[in-house]
Amino acid sequence: MGRRIERGGVVVTAELPTAKLPTAELPPVIVGAGPAGIRAAERLVAAGLRPVVVDEAARWGGQIYRQPPEAGGPGGGFTRPKSALYGFEAGKADAVHRAMAAIRDRVDYRPRTLAWNCEAGALDLLCDGESLVQPFSRLILATGATDRVLPFPGWTLPGVFTLGGSQVALKFQGCAVGRRVAFLGTGPLLYLVAYQYLKAGVEVAGVFDTTPFAVQARAMAGMLRDPSTLAKGLLFVGWLRAHGVPVHNGVRPLRAEGTERVEALAWRYADGREHRVSCDAVAFGLGLRSETQLADLAGCRFRFDAADRAWLPERDGAGRSSVAGVYLAGDGGGIAGADAAELAGERAAFALLEDLGRPVDAARVRELDRRLGGIATFRRSLNAAFPFPADWAATVADDTMICRCEGVTAGALRGVARSGQAREINRAKALTRTGMGRCQGRMCGATAAELLAQALGTGPDGVGRLRAQPPIKPLPVAATPSPLAGARSGREVA
């Protein structure tokens, strides 16, 4: 646990040496206060524990149920009812928000806090410019996901946003990314965000789904197992069409056009017909990718997941990682959506309690396992309904920017692959700078791997994965807690 020490007028943050604390006395630490983290915390609190809940956001809810700034606080001053902010999901959002509010005084809640490193049984936390070591004996990583971005010409123009970013603008900043917005990509979020924008009074220039309609229709059959979700999905599409929004399937983006900012989206159908729609913003994304850096730094073993086309930390059905005491819950360990995240968060907390030798509600655990199993089946259908556009890597033009931070093009990546210089992703990074910038490959890593794999004639599982390095997000140089450095806990230098 952190404590503040004042020395010579300088406030520094220190921690009790790990070695002197019996690890059993350390509270469990949860990273992420979205649906998974909140349900995990709720279950631990019910068992009489007081978990530390670390979250980057100012208020709990995660990305999907992100809350607007507090009225009267910085950025506050707009109010929209939950029905407007979350649409059909308002009930769930409200339940998750209330769950956290109910345990608020029984958790050690750390909002606006970035876990930037994990090393030797402790997290490094950054809050209000101070870096603090947070030791743990049990850690639940509920780190969530971000959009998977597949670059196309013009995607770096001002006015082009990710779907998630567009949603954050609406939910947290109370503004839209444009006056007339085109929605591009595939996945449930595509229709959800378009719906939310239309509800907020923004003109929707169209929904441009990269998945052909026939593929989607076939996959719908699998979703009949979960009629409520199917109904919801159909509702979004139906509702959008009923409000005059054109919905196009089987689309390939050609380019975002514009000089100062985006003015139009050019696209074509699979048969080659080209079209152009005017807009002042594009929101795009092709599914989600898990935030796995902390799991990597915690030493978790990874495996390639064909459904997510990503390297994910291994976890058992209960959320246990390959590292004793480290658990994974929610989209951070594999994309399954918010409903599954709630279940997985609670399930991981049960696993933690079991591992502590505490009694658990066996019937509830069975119920969670049963429902998580059902969701896994549903996710397979959803992946079929919104497939990754497998031709992307083969068709993206050489001059398309892949790594925005460092300005690396598709052609540069293909160059090091075809010349035999890079046969895996870390080597491609070293030679081209892909993934070396501010995002550290969080945005570009997956697409760089797709490109490299295609150029090498292998699958995305054949080029390795980017190794995580601290800090997982940019760390202010001024965050240094200077006077006590060296007295901290940590591993001996070899």
Place this chain on the structure above:
Amino acid sequence: MRERIDCDVAIVGGGIVGGSAALFLRQAGLSVTLLERDWCGAKASGVNFGGVRRQGRPLEQLALSQRAHAIWGRLPELIGTDAEYVRSGHLKLARSEADLASLVAYRERSRGFGLDLEIIEGEAFRRRWPALGERAVGGSLCPEDGHANPRLVSPAFARAAAALGAVVREQTAIERVEKDGGRFVLLAKRELAAGELEVRARVLLNTAGAWSRRVADAFGEAVPLESLHPNMAVTEPLPRFLDVNIGVEGGGVYGRQVLRGNMVVGGGRGFALDPDRARPQRDAVLTLMRDAAELFPQLRHAHVIRCWTGVEGYTPDRNPVIGPSRTTPGLYHAFGFSGAGFQIGPAVGQTLAELVTAGETAMPLEAFRIDRFPPAPPDNP
């Protein structure tokens, strides 16, 4: 199925030393097989700070370092890329009069090696480097030292060797090495193809960096080599404020600003995850950020976007092992550069090539004899 290669020279380790040795040996017309367990130049040669610096080295290294300086000057011609190498100058700062005195003493001792060191102090120092403010009383400038991008330089040596006909095998780990009569026999495991690889060679070069003890031990030459991990960090791009590569007399933080504007800084140590991998250490990272911001106030509002480290082999006297084996004819060692092998590496490769082709070299290697250490217990990885 076992693949067999017969050649003049087998090289274990594709870092900057092994890669440049392969290149110079190919230029001399010998057949060369270079074996690298990872990717060439992916270990310490490729992830170090990137300082290309003669200043501050022990005098016994300066002849080799001068030889390397000439090689660095013709990088594009040799390896097909300038690898962002710039002769920016290397400025070693003195924070006290005593430190300045030791810089002056070094200049005197190193006269005759051609470093052209220039001591600048007081008002002249502040006028010349206003960005460095008041934090130094002066410094010693080596105008033709500089820095380069190690990620690009080190793989390029092996690539250039391959272009000249060297057999370069990456992802190929040595499992056994022995001498069978007049030939060295290496048995390696191939990660990229099924089956084993057997290499037979008249000469063997041990340029395996921090892992060189394995080969040395196999020929009864136990060396006290330990692995250490330099702690480094890079900021987001910043407006240019620094044109020289900076070190500090007495150690501590070092830094350089690359053309893109990112500031690369180093100081302190990381820790080992296992014998092959290391990671920056939290205290070292935080201390480095504090020290770097103190030395370079321009960093105060910047962000560190990445930290990293690598695995380097250190000897007790911080000088490398370079030269012939004392037990086994035909075996040559070059390792243990103790955190300072990048600049000197290509000259070591060239010198090894001379030893192989001519049996002798004009370079003074006495200080780098492998048998200069008291016997150490063998390595048991």
